[in-house]
Amino acid sequence: MFKISDFSRLSRVSLKTLRYYDQLGILKPAHIDKETSYRYYSAEQLLTLNRILLYKDLGFTLQQIQQLLREDISTELIQEMLRTKESEIEQMLEEEQARLGRIQDRLLLLEREGRVEKEQEVVMKSVEAQKIISFYSHGTVEEIPKLFHTLEQLVGKQKKQLLPRMVMWKETERNEAEFELEVAYSLKQEIAVTSDILNVRMLPEEPMMATLLQRVDPFVPSTACMDLAKWLVDNHYRIKKDQPGREVYVQSLEDNGDTYVEVQIPIESKS
Structure with missing residues (x-):
């Protein structure tokens, strides 16, 4: 039998860690003196401690290690x-x-x-699910401002209950220049639906989005979408074909009031 201090020196595991393992039930002392409360460990427990350290090195949590140390655990498990x-x-x-x-x-x-440039940084992130109010249309990129104007008229004074506008787009098989479009506002609270063409739905979470932020110049067409798509191809990422790309428009709170668009393209992994 070894006192806990001797066991600590032999195993090169700190006293604090040994006491913690005792507390968790992973490695309890073989004997505790009732009078002095000294902890004693057996030589065989050095083997158990070595297994604990091995499993820790492999990245298992202490809870998983506790399960792995059970005598009745099967080889299959x-x-x-x-x-x-x-x-x-x-x-x-x-x-x-x-x-x-x-x-x-x-x-x-x-x-x-x-x-x-800050505006040319591709950022990978997850985008959480969100409730939106929207309507569907078909058209070219040039028609998006007109569709936003229509959406703004449809929601009317309730616009104050809405978060930044966005558009979802998917390519169509009929025409390379035409897209399936869904223009939307993200909802921060429930609003009344005032038109039959408006839909309220949950936009699903996307666990992996490639995003690129760019300032919108009213006199120059945005290249953010093409820039991001090229970056994804150059870096061998696979784009999710079954999910639409998104553009989220954000107004700056600074004096200049610039508008920024964040292009979001759902991806899977590197090809």
């Missing part, structure tokens, strides 16, 4: 837990590899141009 951890690490490596690629792209851009 251990294999299943190891395969799950393997998949988690592979996913993490894929995400880190994508992040590394974006860092390398940024370095190349800095070397080529000497600086990075």
Whole structure:
């Protein structure tokens, strides 16, 4: 039997950690002296502690390790837990590899141009589900301002209950220049639906969106969508064909009152 201090020195695990493992029930002392409350550990428990450290090194949580240490655990369950951890690490490596690629792209851009414009930064993020009020149409990009004007007239004075406007678009098979369009406002509270052509629905969450923010110049056509699409192709990302792209328009609160558009394209992963 070893006192906890000796056991700590032999195993090179701190006293604080050993007490914590005792508290969690992962590694309880083999014996506790009733009079002194000293904790004693057996030599066999060094093997158990080595297994704990091994599983920690593999990335398992203490709760998972507690399950792995059970005497009645089957080989099949251990294999299943190891395969799950393997998949988690592979996913993490894929995400880190994508992040590394974006860092390398940024370095190349800095070397080529000497600086990075804030409005030309591609950002990967998830977009949560949101309730919208909208209507559907078909048309070209040039028709979007007119559709927004129609939507604004339909919601009328209730516009104060709305968040920034947006448009969802999907390509059509009939005409490369024509899109299936859905112009919308995001709702911050319920409003009355005043027209049969208006729909209130939940826009689903998108776990992985590539986004690009660009200032809208009323005299120059926006290139944000094409710039983002080219970036995705150059960086070997797959675009979700079954989900529409989105454009969210945001008004600056500063004195100049500039309008910005954030293009959002749903993606899957690198091809």
